[in-house]
Amino acid sequence: MGHRFPFPCLPTGWYAIALSQELKPGQILSRHYFERDLIAYRLESGEVRVADAFCPHMGANLGRVGCVEGDRVRCRFHGFVYGQDGQCVETPYGGPPPRGARLGHWPVEEKSGLVLVWFDAAGRPPFWDVPALELEGWTNLRFRRFTIPTHPQETTENSVDFGHFTQIHGFTDGQITEAVKSEGELLTTSYRAMRGIPTPNLSWMQLPVDYDVIVRGLGYSQVNVRIDPLRIRFRTFVLPIPIDDENLDLTLAISSPFDLGPHARLISRIMVGIIGREIEQDLDVWTYKTYLHAPKLAKGDGPVGDYRRYVKQFYPLDADGNEVSDPQSPRPIQKQASPA
Numbered sequence: 001m002g003h004r005f006p007f008p009c010l011p012t013g014w015y016a017i018a019l020s021q022e023l024k025p026g027q028i029l030s031r032h033y034f035e036r037d038l039i040a041y042r043l044e045s046g047e048v049r050v051a052d053a054f055c056p057h058m059g060a061n062l063g064r065v066g067c068v069e070g071d072r073v074r075c076r077f078h079g080f081v082y083g084q085d086g087q088c089v090e091t092p093y094g095g096p097p098p099r100g101a102r103l104g105h106w107p108v109e110e111k112s113g114l115v116l117v118w119f120d121a122a123g124r125p126p127f128w129d130v131p132a133l134e135l136e137g138w139t140n141l142r143f144r145r146f147t148i149p150t151h152p153q154e155t156t157e158n159s160v161d162f163g164h165f166t167q168i169h170g171f172t173d174g175q176i177t178e179a180v181k182s183e184g185e186l187l188t189t190s191y192r193a194m195r196g197i198p199t200p201n202l203s204w205m206q207l208p209v210d211y212d213v214i215v216r217g218l219g220y221s222q223v224n225v226r227i228d229p230l231r232i233r234f235r236t237f238v239l240p241i242p243i244d245d246e247n248l249d250l251t252l253a254i255s256s257p258f259d260l261g262p263h264a265r266l267i268s269r270i271m272v273g274i275i276g277r278e279i280e281q282d283l284d285v286w287t288y289k290t291y292l293h294a295p296k297l298a299k300g301d302g303p304v305g306d307y308r309r310y311v312k313q314f315y316p317l318d319a320d321g322n323e324v325s326d327p328q329s330p331r332p333i334q335k336q337a338s339p340a
Contacts, residue, residue: 005151005291008323009245011035011314013185013217014109014116014130016239016251017050019141023115028073030063034119035244038106039063042069043084050117051086052104064101075104092138113141114237116220121324122316130216133235141237142268143253144276150286152240152332153311154248158282159213159221159238160189162302168285169278171195178209180303182310187215190301196328197227198270218314227269232260234271252276 018040029040030339031052037053039062051073053063060066060077067074072089073082080101081090088101107118108127111132118126148155158164160180165171171193178190190212197207212224221238239251254272256264299305316324 006119006293007151007153008315009151010119010121011152011218011315012120012122012316013219014118014122014126015219015241016114016237017114017117017241019143019251019253020048020110020115021114021140022138023048026068028063028066028068030061033241033243033249035242037061037063038117039066039073040108040115041066041068041073043068045071047084048108048110048115049084049086050106050108050115051082055080056101056103057088063335080206096165098213112237112255113205114239119219120316124316127316130220133222137258138235138255139258139265139268141253141255142265142272143251144279146250146283147243147247148250148251148283148286149247152242152248153284154289154291155223155238155240155248156215156218156311157304157307159187159215159223160302160304160307162191163298163300164282164285165193168281169195172206176302178212182306185217185313187213187307189213189308191237197230198274201305218311218339232267233257234267236271236275250279252279 017031017033017038023029023042025042027041031038031040038050039053040048040050042048053061055075055077057075057078057080060075062073062075065076067076071084079092080088082103083089086103086105088097091097111115111130116130148290160290162176165174172213174191174193175241176189176191180187180189190209190210192208194206195209196204197209198204207227207229210226211308214222219239219241223236223238225236229331234254234256237253239253240248242248252272252275254268254275256267260267295304
């Protein structure tokens with residue numbers, strides 16, 4: 001990422017290109033991630049596709065001049081139509097469509113209320129997965145999205161940087177309750193801290209809050225939160241996705257279980273506000289800090305060194321053992337198989 005970070009700007013992993021609730025049937029979402037233009041759309045069957053935005057006929061941006069017709073996408077520039085596998089199946093001229101007219105489709109999975117797309121700069125297909133969470137009995141995700149000039153490695157490092165919780169966010173009596181563990185793409189840890197929480201009568205109290213952190217690559221962090229004195233719990237997703245080598249979008253999304261009673265949706269709304277303000281407190285740090293290869297860590301910082309060893313796996317190597325950093329070559333797009 002330019003001169004700020006000594007690692008490639010586009011790590012391997014699953015990234016939330018959108019929330020499920022943002023993608024309505026018949027709608028095309030236009031996105032710019034991984035230094036290219038993409039579209040996401042939902043088929044008549046309910047399945048989601050993510051594809052390159054530019055029509056391979058004459059380059060029109062389908063995020064602007066495309067439309068969904070059942071299970072196909074039509075480019076309104078010349079009327080070329082693309083099927084479920086991305087292959088052009090119809091033109092307005094009659095005769096067979098051009099053989100090479102195919103939209104590049106990306107590996108995509110929809111689960112836990114998220115539309116996840118796979119990116120790998122070396123062009124490898126997905127080799128690990130993000131498990132689906134139960135949606136029944138949980139509120140729709142309440143979310144905020146931030147655009148930040150930083151790198152996914154930096155934002156995700158916050159999950160193990162325990163020292164900043166007291167200084168930036170005002171937590172007290174923080175303690176690690178489960179040490180950091182990593183296995184493959186999975187990293188987990190748990191901690192507890194005292195923090196100010198609004199109570200039902202709108203007063204604020206210092207209460208113990210428990211956090212279970214689940215990280216699966218640099219695009220997906222899930223934090224399960226419990227506030228036992230108030231019998232409150234909720235899921236928090238922290239979902240960075242690179243825009244280019246200078247910026248990322250970070251989506252904060254929260255869901256609460258309906259067994260909390262009639263206030264479940266209110267809890268999600270309040271917590272998005274609280275945690276959103278905590279992200280705002282981090283913005284100046286992420287925007288203006290520099291990356292240190294060998295930070296002078298002190299006791300109490302948390303397992304930052306363990307985290308930095310864990311993230312190395314998300315930067316693929318070429319045949320000569322060099323990190324693959326050029327997002328255009330080799331091409332990361334994998335063709336999605338046609339439905340059976």
